Amino acid sequence: MSKDSVKLLNFWPSMFGLRVRYALDLKGVSYDYQEESLSNKSKELLEANPIYTKIPVLIHNGKPICESLVIIDYIDSVWPGSHKLLPEDPYEKAVARFWADFGDRKLFDAGSRLRRAMGEEHKKAGEDFKWALMKIDEALGTIAPGKPFFGGDAMNFADVALAPFICWFKGYQKVGGFVLPGPEEWPNLYKWVDAVNSVDAIKKSTPSPDKVAEFAEVLRKRVLGAA
Amino acid sequence: MSKDSVKLLNFWPSMFGLRVRYALDLKGVSYDYQEESLSNKSKELLEANPIYTKIPVLIHNGKPICESLVIIDYIDSVWPGSHKLLPEDPYEKAVARFWADFGDRKLFDAGSRLRRAMGEEHKKAGEDFKWALMKIDEALGTIAPGKPFFGGDAMNFADVALAPFICWFKGYQKVGGFVLPGPEEWPNLYKWVDAVNSVDAIKKSTPSPDKVAEFAEVLRKRVLGAA
Known part of the structure; x- marks a missing residue:
């Protein structure tokens, strides 16, 4: 290597x-x-x-x-190494790929609209964003019941694909003008967030949510300024 | 099995x-x-x-x-069988995945806009659609020079992902109001189209381009009727 x-x-x-x-x-x-x-x-x-x-x-x-x-x-x-991200089992692998893709298709898409859209479309983006997180909460409870990650006890492909959204939660709420439901409503999601945030490899590269939120607000202000 | x-x-x-x-x-x-x-x-x-x-x-x-x-x-x-779609080599596999994804991201997206958009946006969709096909022509010439498929002599993951667009070419041209460049301009693309169309497994399930075009025009008329 x-x-x-x-x-x-x-x-x-x-x-x-x-x-x-x-x-x-x-x-x-x-x-x-x-x-x-x-x-x-x-x-x-x-x-x-x-x-x-x-x-x-x-x-x-x-x-x-x-x-x-x-x-x-x-x-x-x-680098398959000791930490394989994609499960060997074809069905488990398909499930991991599905949820990784879901991040791009739904979470990222709604987040982009939160930064860019106005009026009713902006409101709809917030609803779509919360819907996507609710679906992730449900999926975690179904795919890995009692476990912290999509991958069970360790992060897999889906976890790695979705984890970067966590440091954006604060920024999304700021530009969206909403507050996300808490752990009572989404217990699996918040358990996952805590587990992800405690992994050393994640801590190493994740920017501070405050810095990300500041960046998100700069982008949003540019859109509002141009409107 | x-x-x-x-x-x-x-x-x-x-x-x-x-x-x-x-x-x-x-x-x-x-x-x-x-x-x-x-x-x-x-x-x-x-x-x-x-x-x-x-x-x-x-x-x-x-x-x-x-x-x-x-x-x-x-x-x-x-079913890995005798016809593996994803290459074993990680780089070749990444290239196949990239072009499969390109179909969704660029070709399908432009095609959808060809059916739905109006005016300047409709014109832009046609340009984007042709750009995407030009890029596929170039990619075939670079990735598999002298060979018919992304996979070389046999269809791989990228070929399977992109092949279904072929039976839509006629419909896209009809709803887009344009004629695609021919084999002189896109030699690799047309060689690929001919090779794909001669594979038995492809012939078996592909609907006729006329039937697809008819369907595309029905969709387009609905959009025009509602405008």
Whole structure:
């Protein structure tokens, strides 16, 4: 492993980039980190991801891998190690992939609309965001009853894909103008949040929720200012 | 394999459903087929996919698997057989996943807008659709130079994910009001189209492009009628 060159092109608040950091840290893979400016992307980023010109990109021994779920799948194949993220069982693997994808499809989508939309659409985004979290709470109770993670006692592919949203909760509430239900209503979700937040590999790279919320409010103000 | 119960809930023109049929047929897995009415979904569909209430759903020995890319990944794990869809090599696997995802992200998205959007947005959808096909042409030339498929001499995960769009080309052109560039401009794409269309497993389940185009025009007329 010592001969491997591993580099991550990233932008610090990105939940997609955080996924990749979490996966690398859970595997104990060391990597070079390159912070990108989204308004002035590096030549390396533009060349490594010509289709989307977006972070995160993992460059492994000169080869670029793009799209966060593809990257964490790649990391799991190259460094299976002691902490496998994708279950061996095909059905359990499909369930993990389904919930990882759910994060992009529902949680990220509603979160984007919370930052961008106005009026009724903004209100709807808040409802969609809460619905998505409620579904995650239910899923945790069904898939891993009594256990903290989608992966049971350890984080799996779904956990790694969804965990980066946690540090955004505060920011989403601020720009959404709502307060999320608490642990009485979503016991599985909050148990999961506590478990994720206590994993060393997660603590290592997660930005402070205050800093993320500040960033989210800057984005929101830009939208409001332009409206 | 004879004891397996395999059932597909589908709607015939769906490219997502077609992917699943292609994967099952390439593997030689026989299955029961249930056509769903999107305006009157079966209780079985609603219970099997409570999150999205959408086809396709594969029900394997009573367990539902949802989301087409998750399903074809599942099929490849359960029935690896002689025709493996996902490459063993992690980088090649990542490339196949990237292009499969590209189909959803760019081709399907632009296609949806071709059916739904008006005016400038409709024009933009046509440009985006052609851009996506151009990128697929380029990718084929780079990933598998001289070979017909993303998978080289045989269809892989990316081929199965993208192949269902072929029978929609005619419909997309009709509702988009444009003519796609030909083989002179996109030689790799058309070589791929011919190769895909000559695979027995693909011929078996693909609806006629005329029938798909008719369906696309009905959808488009509904949008125009409501505008």
